[in-house]
Amino acid sequence: MSIRACVRDVACAVALVVAGCGGGSHAPVSRPLVDDKVPAGFSGGTPVTLAPADNALTEARAQLGKRLFFDKQLSRTALVSCGTCHLPDNAFSDPKAVSAGVDDRRGTRNAPALVNLAWGESFFWDGRVATLEEQAGKPIEHPDEMDLALPDAVARIASDARYAQAFDDAYGGPVTEVSLRLAIASFVRVLVSGESPYDRHLRGDDAAFGEAERRGEEIFLGEKGNCFHCHPAGMLTNEGFFNNGSATDGGDSGRQMVTNRTGDAGKFKVPGLRNVEVSAPYMHDGSLATLEDVVDHYDRGGNGHPATDPAIEPLGLSAAEKSDLVVFLRALTDRSFLADPRWTPPTP
Amino acid sequence: MAYRHLRDLLGLGLFVAVALATACGGKHLDGGGAGSQGGVAGLGGIAGAAGGAGGGMPDGGALGGSGVTGSGGGAAGALGAGGAAGAAACVETVTPLRTSGTILELTIDPVLGGQPFVYGEPNLSPTGGTITPINFRFYFSEVRLLAAGGGVVPVDIVTAAGSPQPYGVHFFNYEDASSRALRVLAPPGTYTGIDLALGLSGPCNTSTFEARNPPLSSTSQMTWPPPFGYLFLRYEALLTTGAQAADAGAGPPRAIHMGGFPKVLAAPAIRVDGSLSVPAGGAVTRSLQVVMDQIFLGANTPVDLTGVPLAPGEEVTAGERLRQNAPGLQLFTLGP
Numbered sequence: 155m156s157i158r159a160c161v162r163d164v165a166c167a168v169a170l171v172v173a174g175c176g177g178g179s180h181a182p183v184s185r186p187l188v189d190d191k192v193p194a195g196f197s198g199g200t201p202v203t204l205a206p207a208d209n210a211l212t213e214a215r216a217q218l219g220k221r222l223f224f225d226k227q228l229s230r231t232a233l234v235s236c237g238t239c240h241l242p243d244n245a246f247s248d249p250k251a252v253s254a255g256v257d258d259r260r261g262t263r264n265a266p267a268l269v270n271l272a273w274g275e276s277f278f279w280d281g282r283v284a285t286l287e288e289q290a291g292k293p294i295e296h297p298d299e300m301d302l303a304l305p306d307a308v309a310r311i312a313s314d315a316r317y318a319q320a321f322d323d324a325y326g327g328p329v330t331e332v333s334l335r336l337a338i339a340s341f342v343r344v345l346v347s348g349e350s351p352y353d354r355h356l357r358g359d360d361a362a363f364g365e366a367e368r369r370g371e372e373i374f375l376g377e378k379g380n381c382f383h384c385h386p387a388g389m390l391t392n393e394g395f396f397n398n399g400s401a402t403d404g405g406d407s408g409r410q411m412v413t414n415r416t417g418d419a420g421k422f423k424v425p426g427l428r429n430v431e432v433s434a435p436y437m438h439d440g441s442l443a444t445l446e447d448v449v450d451h452y453d454r455g456g457n458g459h460p461a462t463d464p465a466i467e468p469l470g471l472s473a474a475e476k477s478d479l480v481v482f483l484r485a486l487t488d489r490s491f492l493a494d495p496r497w498t499p500p501t502p
Numbered sequence: 503m504a505y506r507h508l509r510d511l512l513g514l515g516l517f518v519a520v521a522l523a524t525a526c527g528g529k530h531l532d533g534g535g536a537g538s539q540g541g542v543a544g545l546g547g548i549a550g551a552a553g554g555a556g557g558g559m560p561d562g563g564a565l566g567g568s569g570v571t572g573s574g575g576g577a578a579g580a581l582g583a584g585g586a587a588g589a590a591a592c593v594e595t596v597t598p599l600r601t602s603g604t605i606l607e608l609t610i611d612p613v614l615g616g617q618p619f620v621y622g623e624p625n626l627s628p629t630g631g632t633i634t635p636i637n638f639r640f641y642f643s644e645v646r647l648l649a650a651g652g653g654v655v656p657v658d659i660v661t662a663a664g665s666p667q668p669y670g671v672h673f674f675n676y677e678d679a680s681s682r683a684l685r686v687l688a689p690p691g692t693y694t695g696i697d698l699a700l701g702l703s704g705p706c707n708t709s710t711f712e713a714r715n716p717p718l719s720s721t722s723q724m725t726w727p728p729p730f731g732y733l734f735l736r737y738e739a740l741l742t743t744g745a746q747a748a749d750a751g752a753g754p755p756r757a758i759h760m761g762g763f764p765k766v767l768a769a770p771a772i773r774v775d776g777s778l779s780v781p782a783g784g785a786v787t788r789s790l791q792v793v794m795d796q797i798f799l800g801a802n803t804p805v806d807l808t809g810v811p812l813a814p815g816e817e818v819t820a821g822e823r824l825r826q827n828a829p830g831l832q833l834f835t836l837g838p
Binding site: 194195196197198275356375376377382383386387388389391392393394397413415416417418421460461463464465 | 621622623624634635636637711712713714715716719720721722723725726727738739740756757813814815817
């Protein structure tokens with residue numbers, strides 16, 4: 155078996171990880187997708203321990219999920235994969251304000267970064283699903299994204315001989331709608347970023363966390379910047395839903411679409427901020443192009459949406475304070491995560 | 503590390519400021535108006551709830567205290583006002599006080615003007631306009647039942663299955679319907695009321711939370727950065743023009759952030775009067791009404807803030823007013 159052929163075979167790809175394909179001395183050896191890394195300040199467990207009982211996290215499942223994540227067969231046109239809108243170089247976000255789905259259809263919300271979601275409590279900007287497993291099937295079926303009914307997706311995968319053994323190894327049988335979603339969720343669950351200068355700072359290593367970063371952190375975590383109310387130290391998200399003043403009155407109602415509550419108009423999920431530097435543009439609609447724009451947005455107290463949270467008020471930051479805040483936000487960039495070869499799309 | 507540096511610097515400085523201010527007996531009402539509050543207590547002073555029932559925990563902790571200020575005078579002490587001292591340690595897996603009993607379920611029902619205070623929807627404000635609560639959550643801990651024959655009975659806060667809740671606390675989040683049920687495992691008997699702490703006990707109220715699991719993790723939305731501790735109660739609302747007009751202190755506030763500076767600002771002790779009959783079998787369900795009118799009154803009534811280590815912000819001032827005023831108010835009532 156050639157290396158190339160081997161890589162096309164998921165089952166062998168797993169073997170590659172463990173021992174190298176065919177035992178060849180020059181075969182590429184990569185770290186497993188599944189490890190026990192935990193970003194600094196995160197609690198509750200590791201991706202392995204946080205995985206649900208009906209989808210225990212295994213290397214075979216994560217590897218299978220990775221292949222599916224980048225497989226364009228899962229869109230009606232066979233031209234769009236999950237990875238089309240969630241690019242590894244951008245912390246699995248999309249540099250476009252709103253992504254282009256099948257037939258170049260545009261949605262209304264920015265594709266968020268997929269980082270450290272193993273610790274997430276709800277998903278999508280409006281939090282309409284509670285698990286990664288449920289989330290995984292939604293973009294496949296969404297008409298503006300991949301526009302493929304899950305039964306059709308299953309049929310396509312089932313007809314692809316490369317997947318049969320991988321599904322059997324991972325889930326003990328042929329592909330189903332459930333195992334398809336579970337596998338993709340397993341891959342997303344291993345996307346752990348925890349080696350930014352901020353992470354190292356929290357662990358006591360300030361080699362890459364200088365004075366400007368410290369000043370920015372103090373503003374971020376103090377009443378001066380007020381950021382901590384939604385982005386507490388460590389996880390930098392409280393997993394809540396808030397109207398941060400970025401919504402447009404009469405526009406996307408966000409969380410309200412899920413709860414139907416008047417007070418939830420314009421609320422969106424608070425994202426984690428690891429790698430925020432590379433996940434521009436920002437906000438639920440990608441309306442802010444740069445980190446500087448984001449800081450300016452909060453400094454002026456939002457855009458005046460009538461349901462803006464009371465915590466969003468003009469801050470009166472100086473130019474130097476704004477600069478320090480941006481420096482701090484850039485200290486959340488995990489270069490090792492962005493350069494990690496494990497996220498490289500598999501060879502078709 | 504910046505965290506540690508900040509915590510040490512501010513923590514020590516604020517603690518010294520508090521100690522000095524308290525030792526000197528200095529007072530500073532945070533605004534004009536009612537001055538009926540404002541007794542000066544020592545650091546960590548403990549003022550009990552109405553009637554001031556003390557009571558020993560098996561581990562030596564105490565809620566409220568004997569010989570405390572009664573509600574008649576309405577005077578809660580200053581810094582440690584109405585505080586619940588709590589247990590000796592904050593552990594996630596709590597050793598139960600008892601393994602048998604009857605589950606007493608108290609359904610938390612916020613009311614305003616005697617009407618249900620509906621989450622996420624406009625509620626008529628007593629001052630005109632509407633109030634739409636968009637965030638309302640708090641902790642309960644240190645629950646004790648007041649025995650009809652005298653004495654207090656500490657009880658565990660438990661799950662529906664009867665096992666102790668993590669860290670021995672109940673976390674109410676109005677957005678989460680399942681959190682409306684406060685359950686305790688009670689010995690059968692007749693009781694005349696409930697004492698509890700509105701917030702976290704001392705050991706759980708720390709300024710580091712990264713290693714904590716729910717409901718004490720940062721996703722509770724109840725954490726403050728060091729050197730401050732946990733929020734005990736968090737409330738935010740959208741007010742229409744009519745309600746906002748009264749936001750200067752007489753009407754409903756937009757936000758209340760009541761919290762505790764570790765080892766200095768304790769969770770207020772609350773007494774809820776009302777007859778409770780707990781049979782030997784089955785389960786008992788009662789309504790525990792949260793009287794928002796009293797919450798707003800407590801948040802608006804000025805108190806002595808001299809030396810109190812508070813973060814800036816109107817919502818924090820409102821919270822500290824509520825914390826100090828709470829023992830003299832009827833924030834909660836028992837319903838059918």
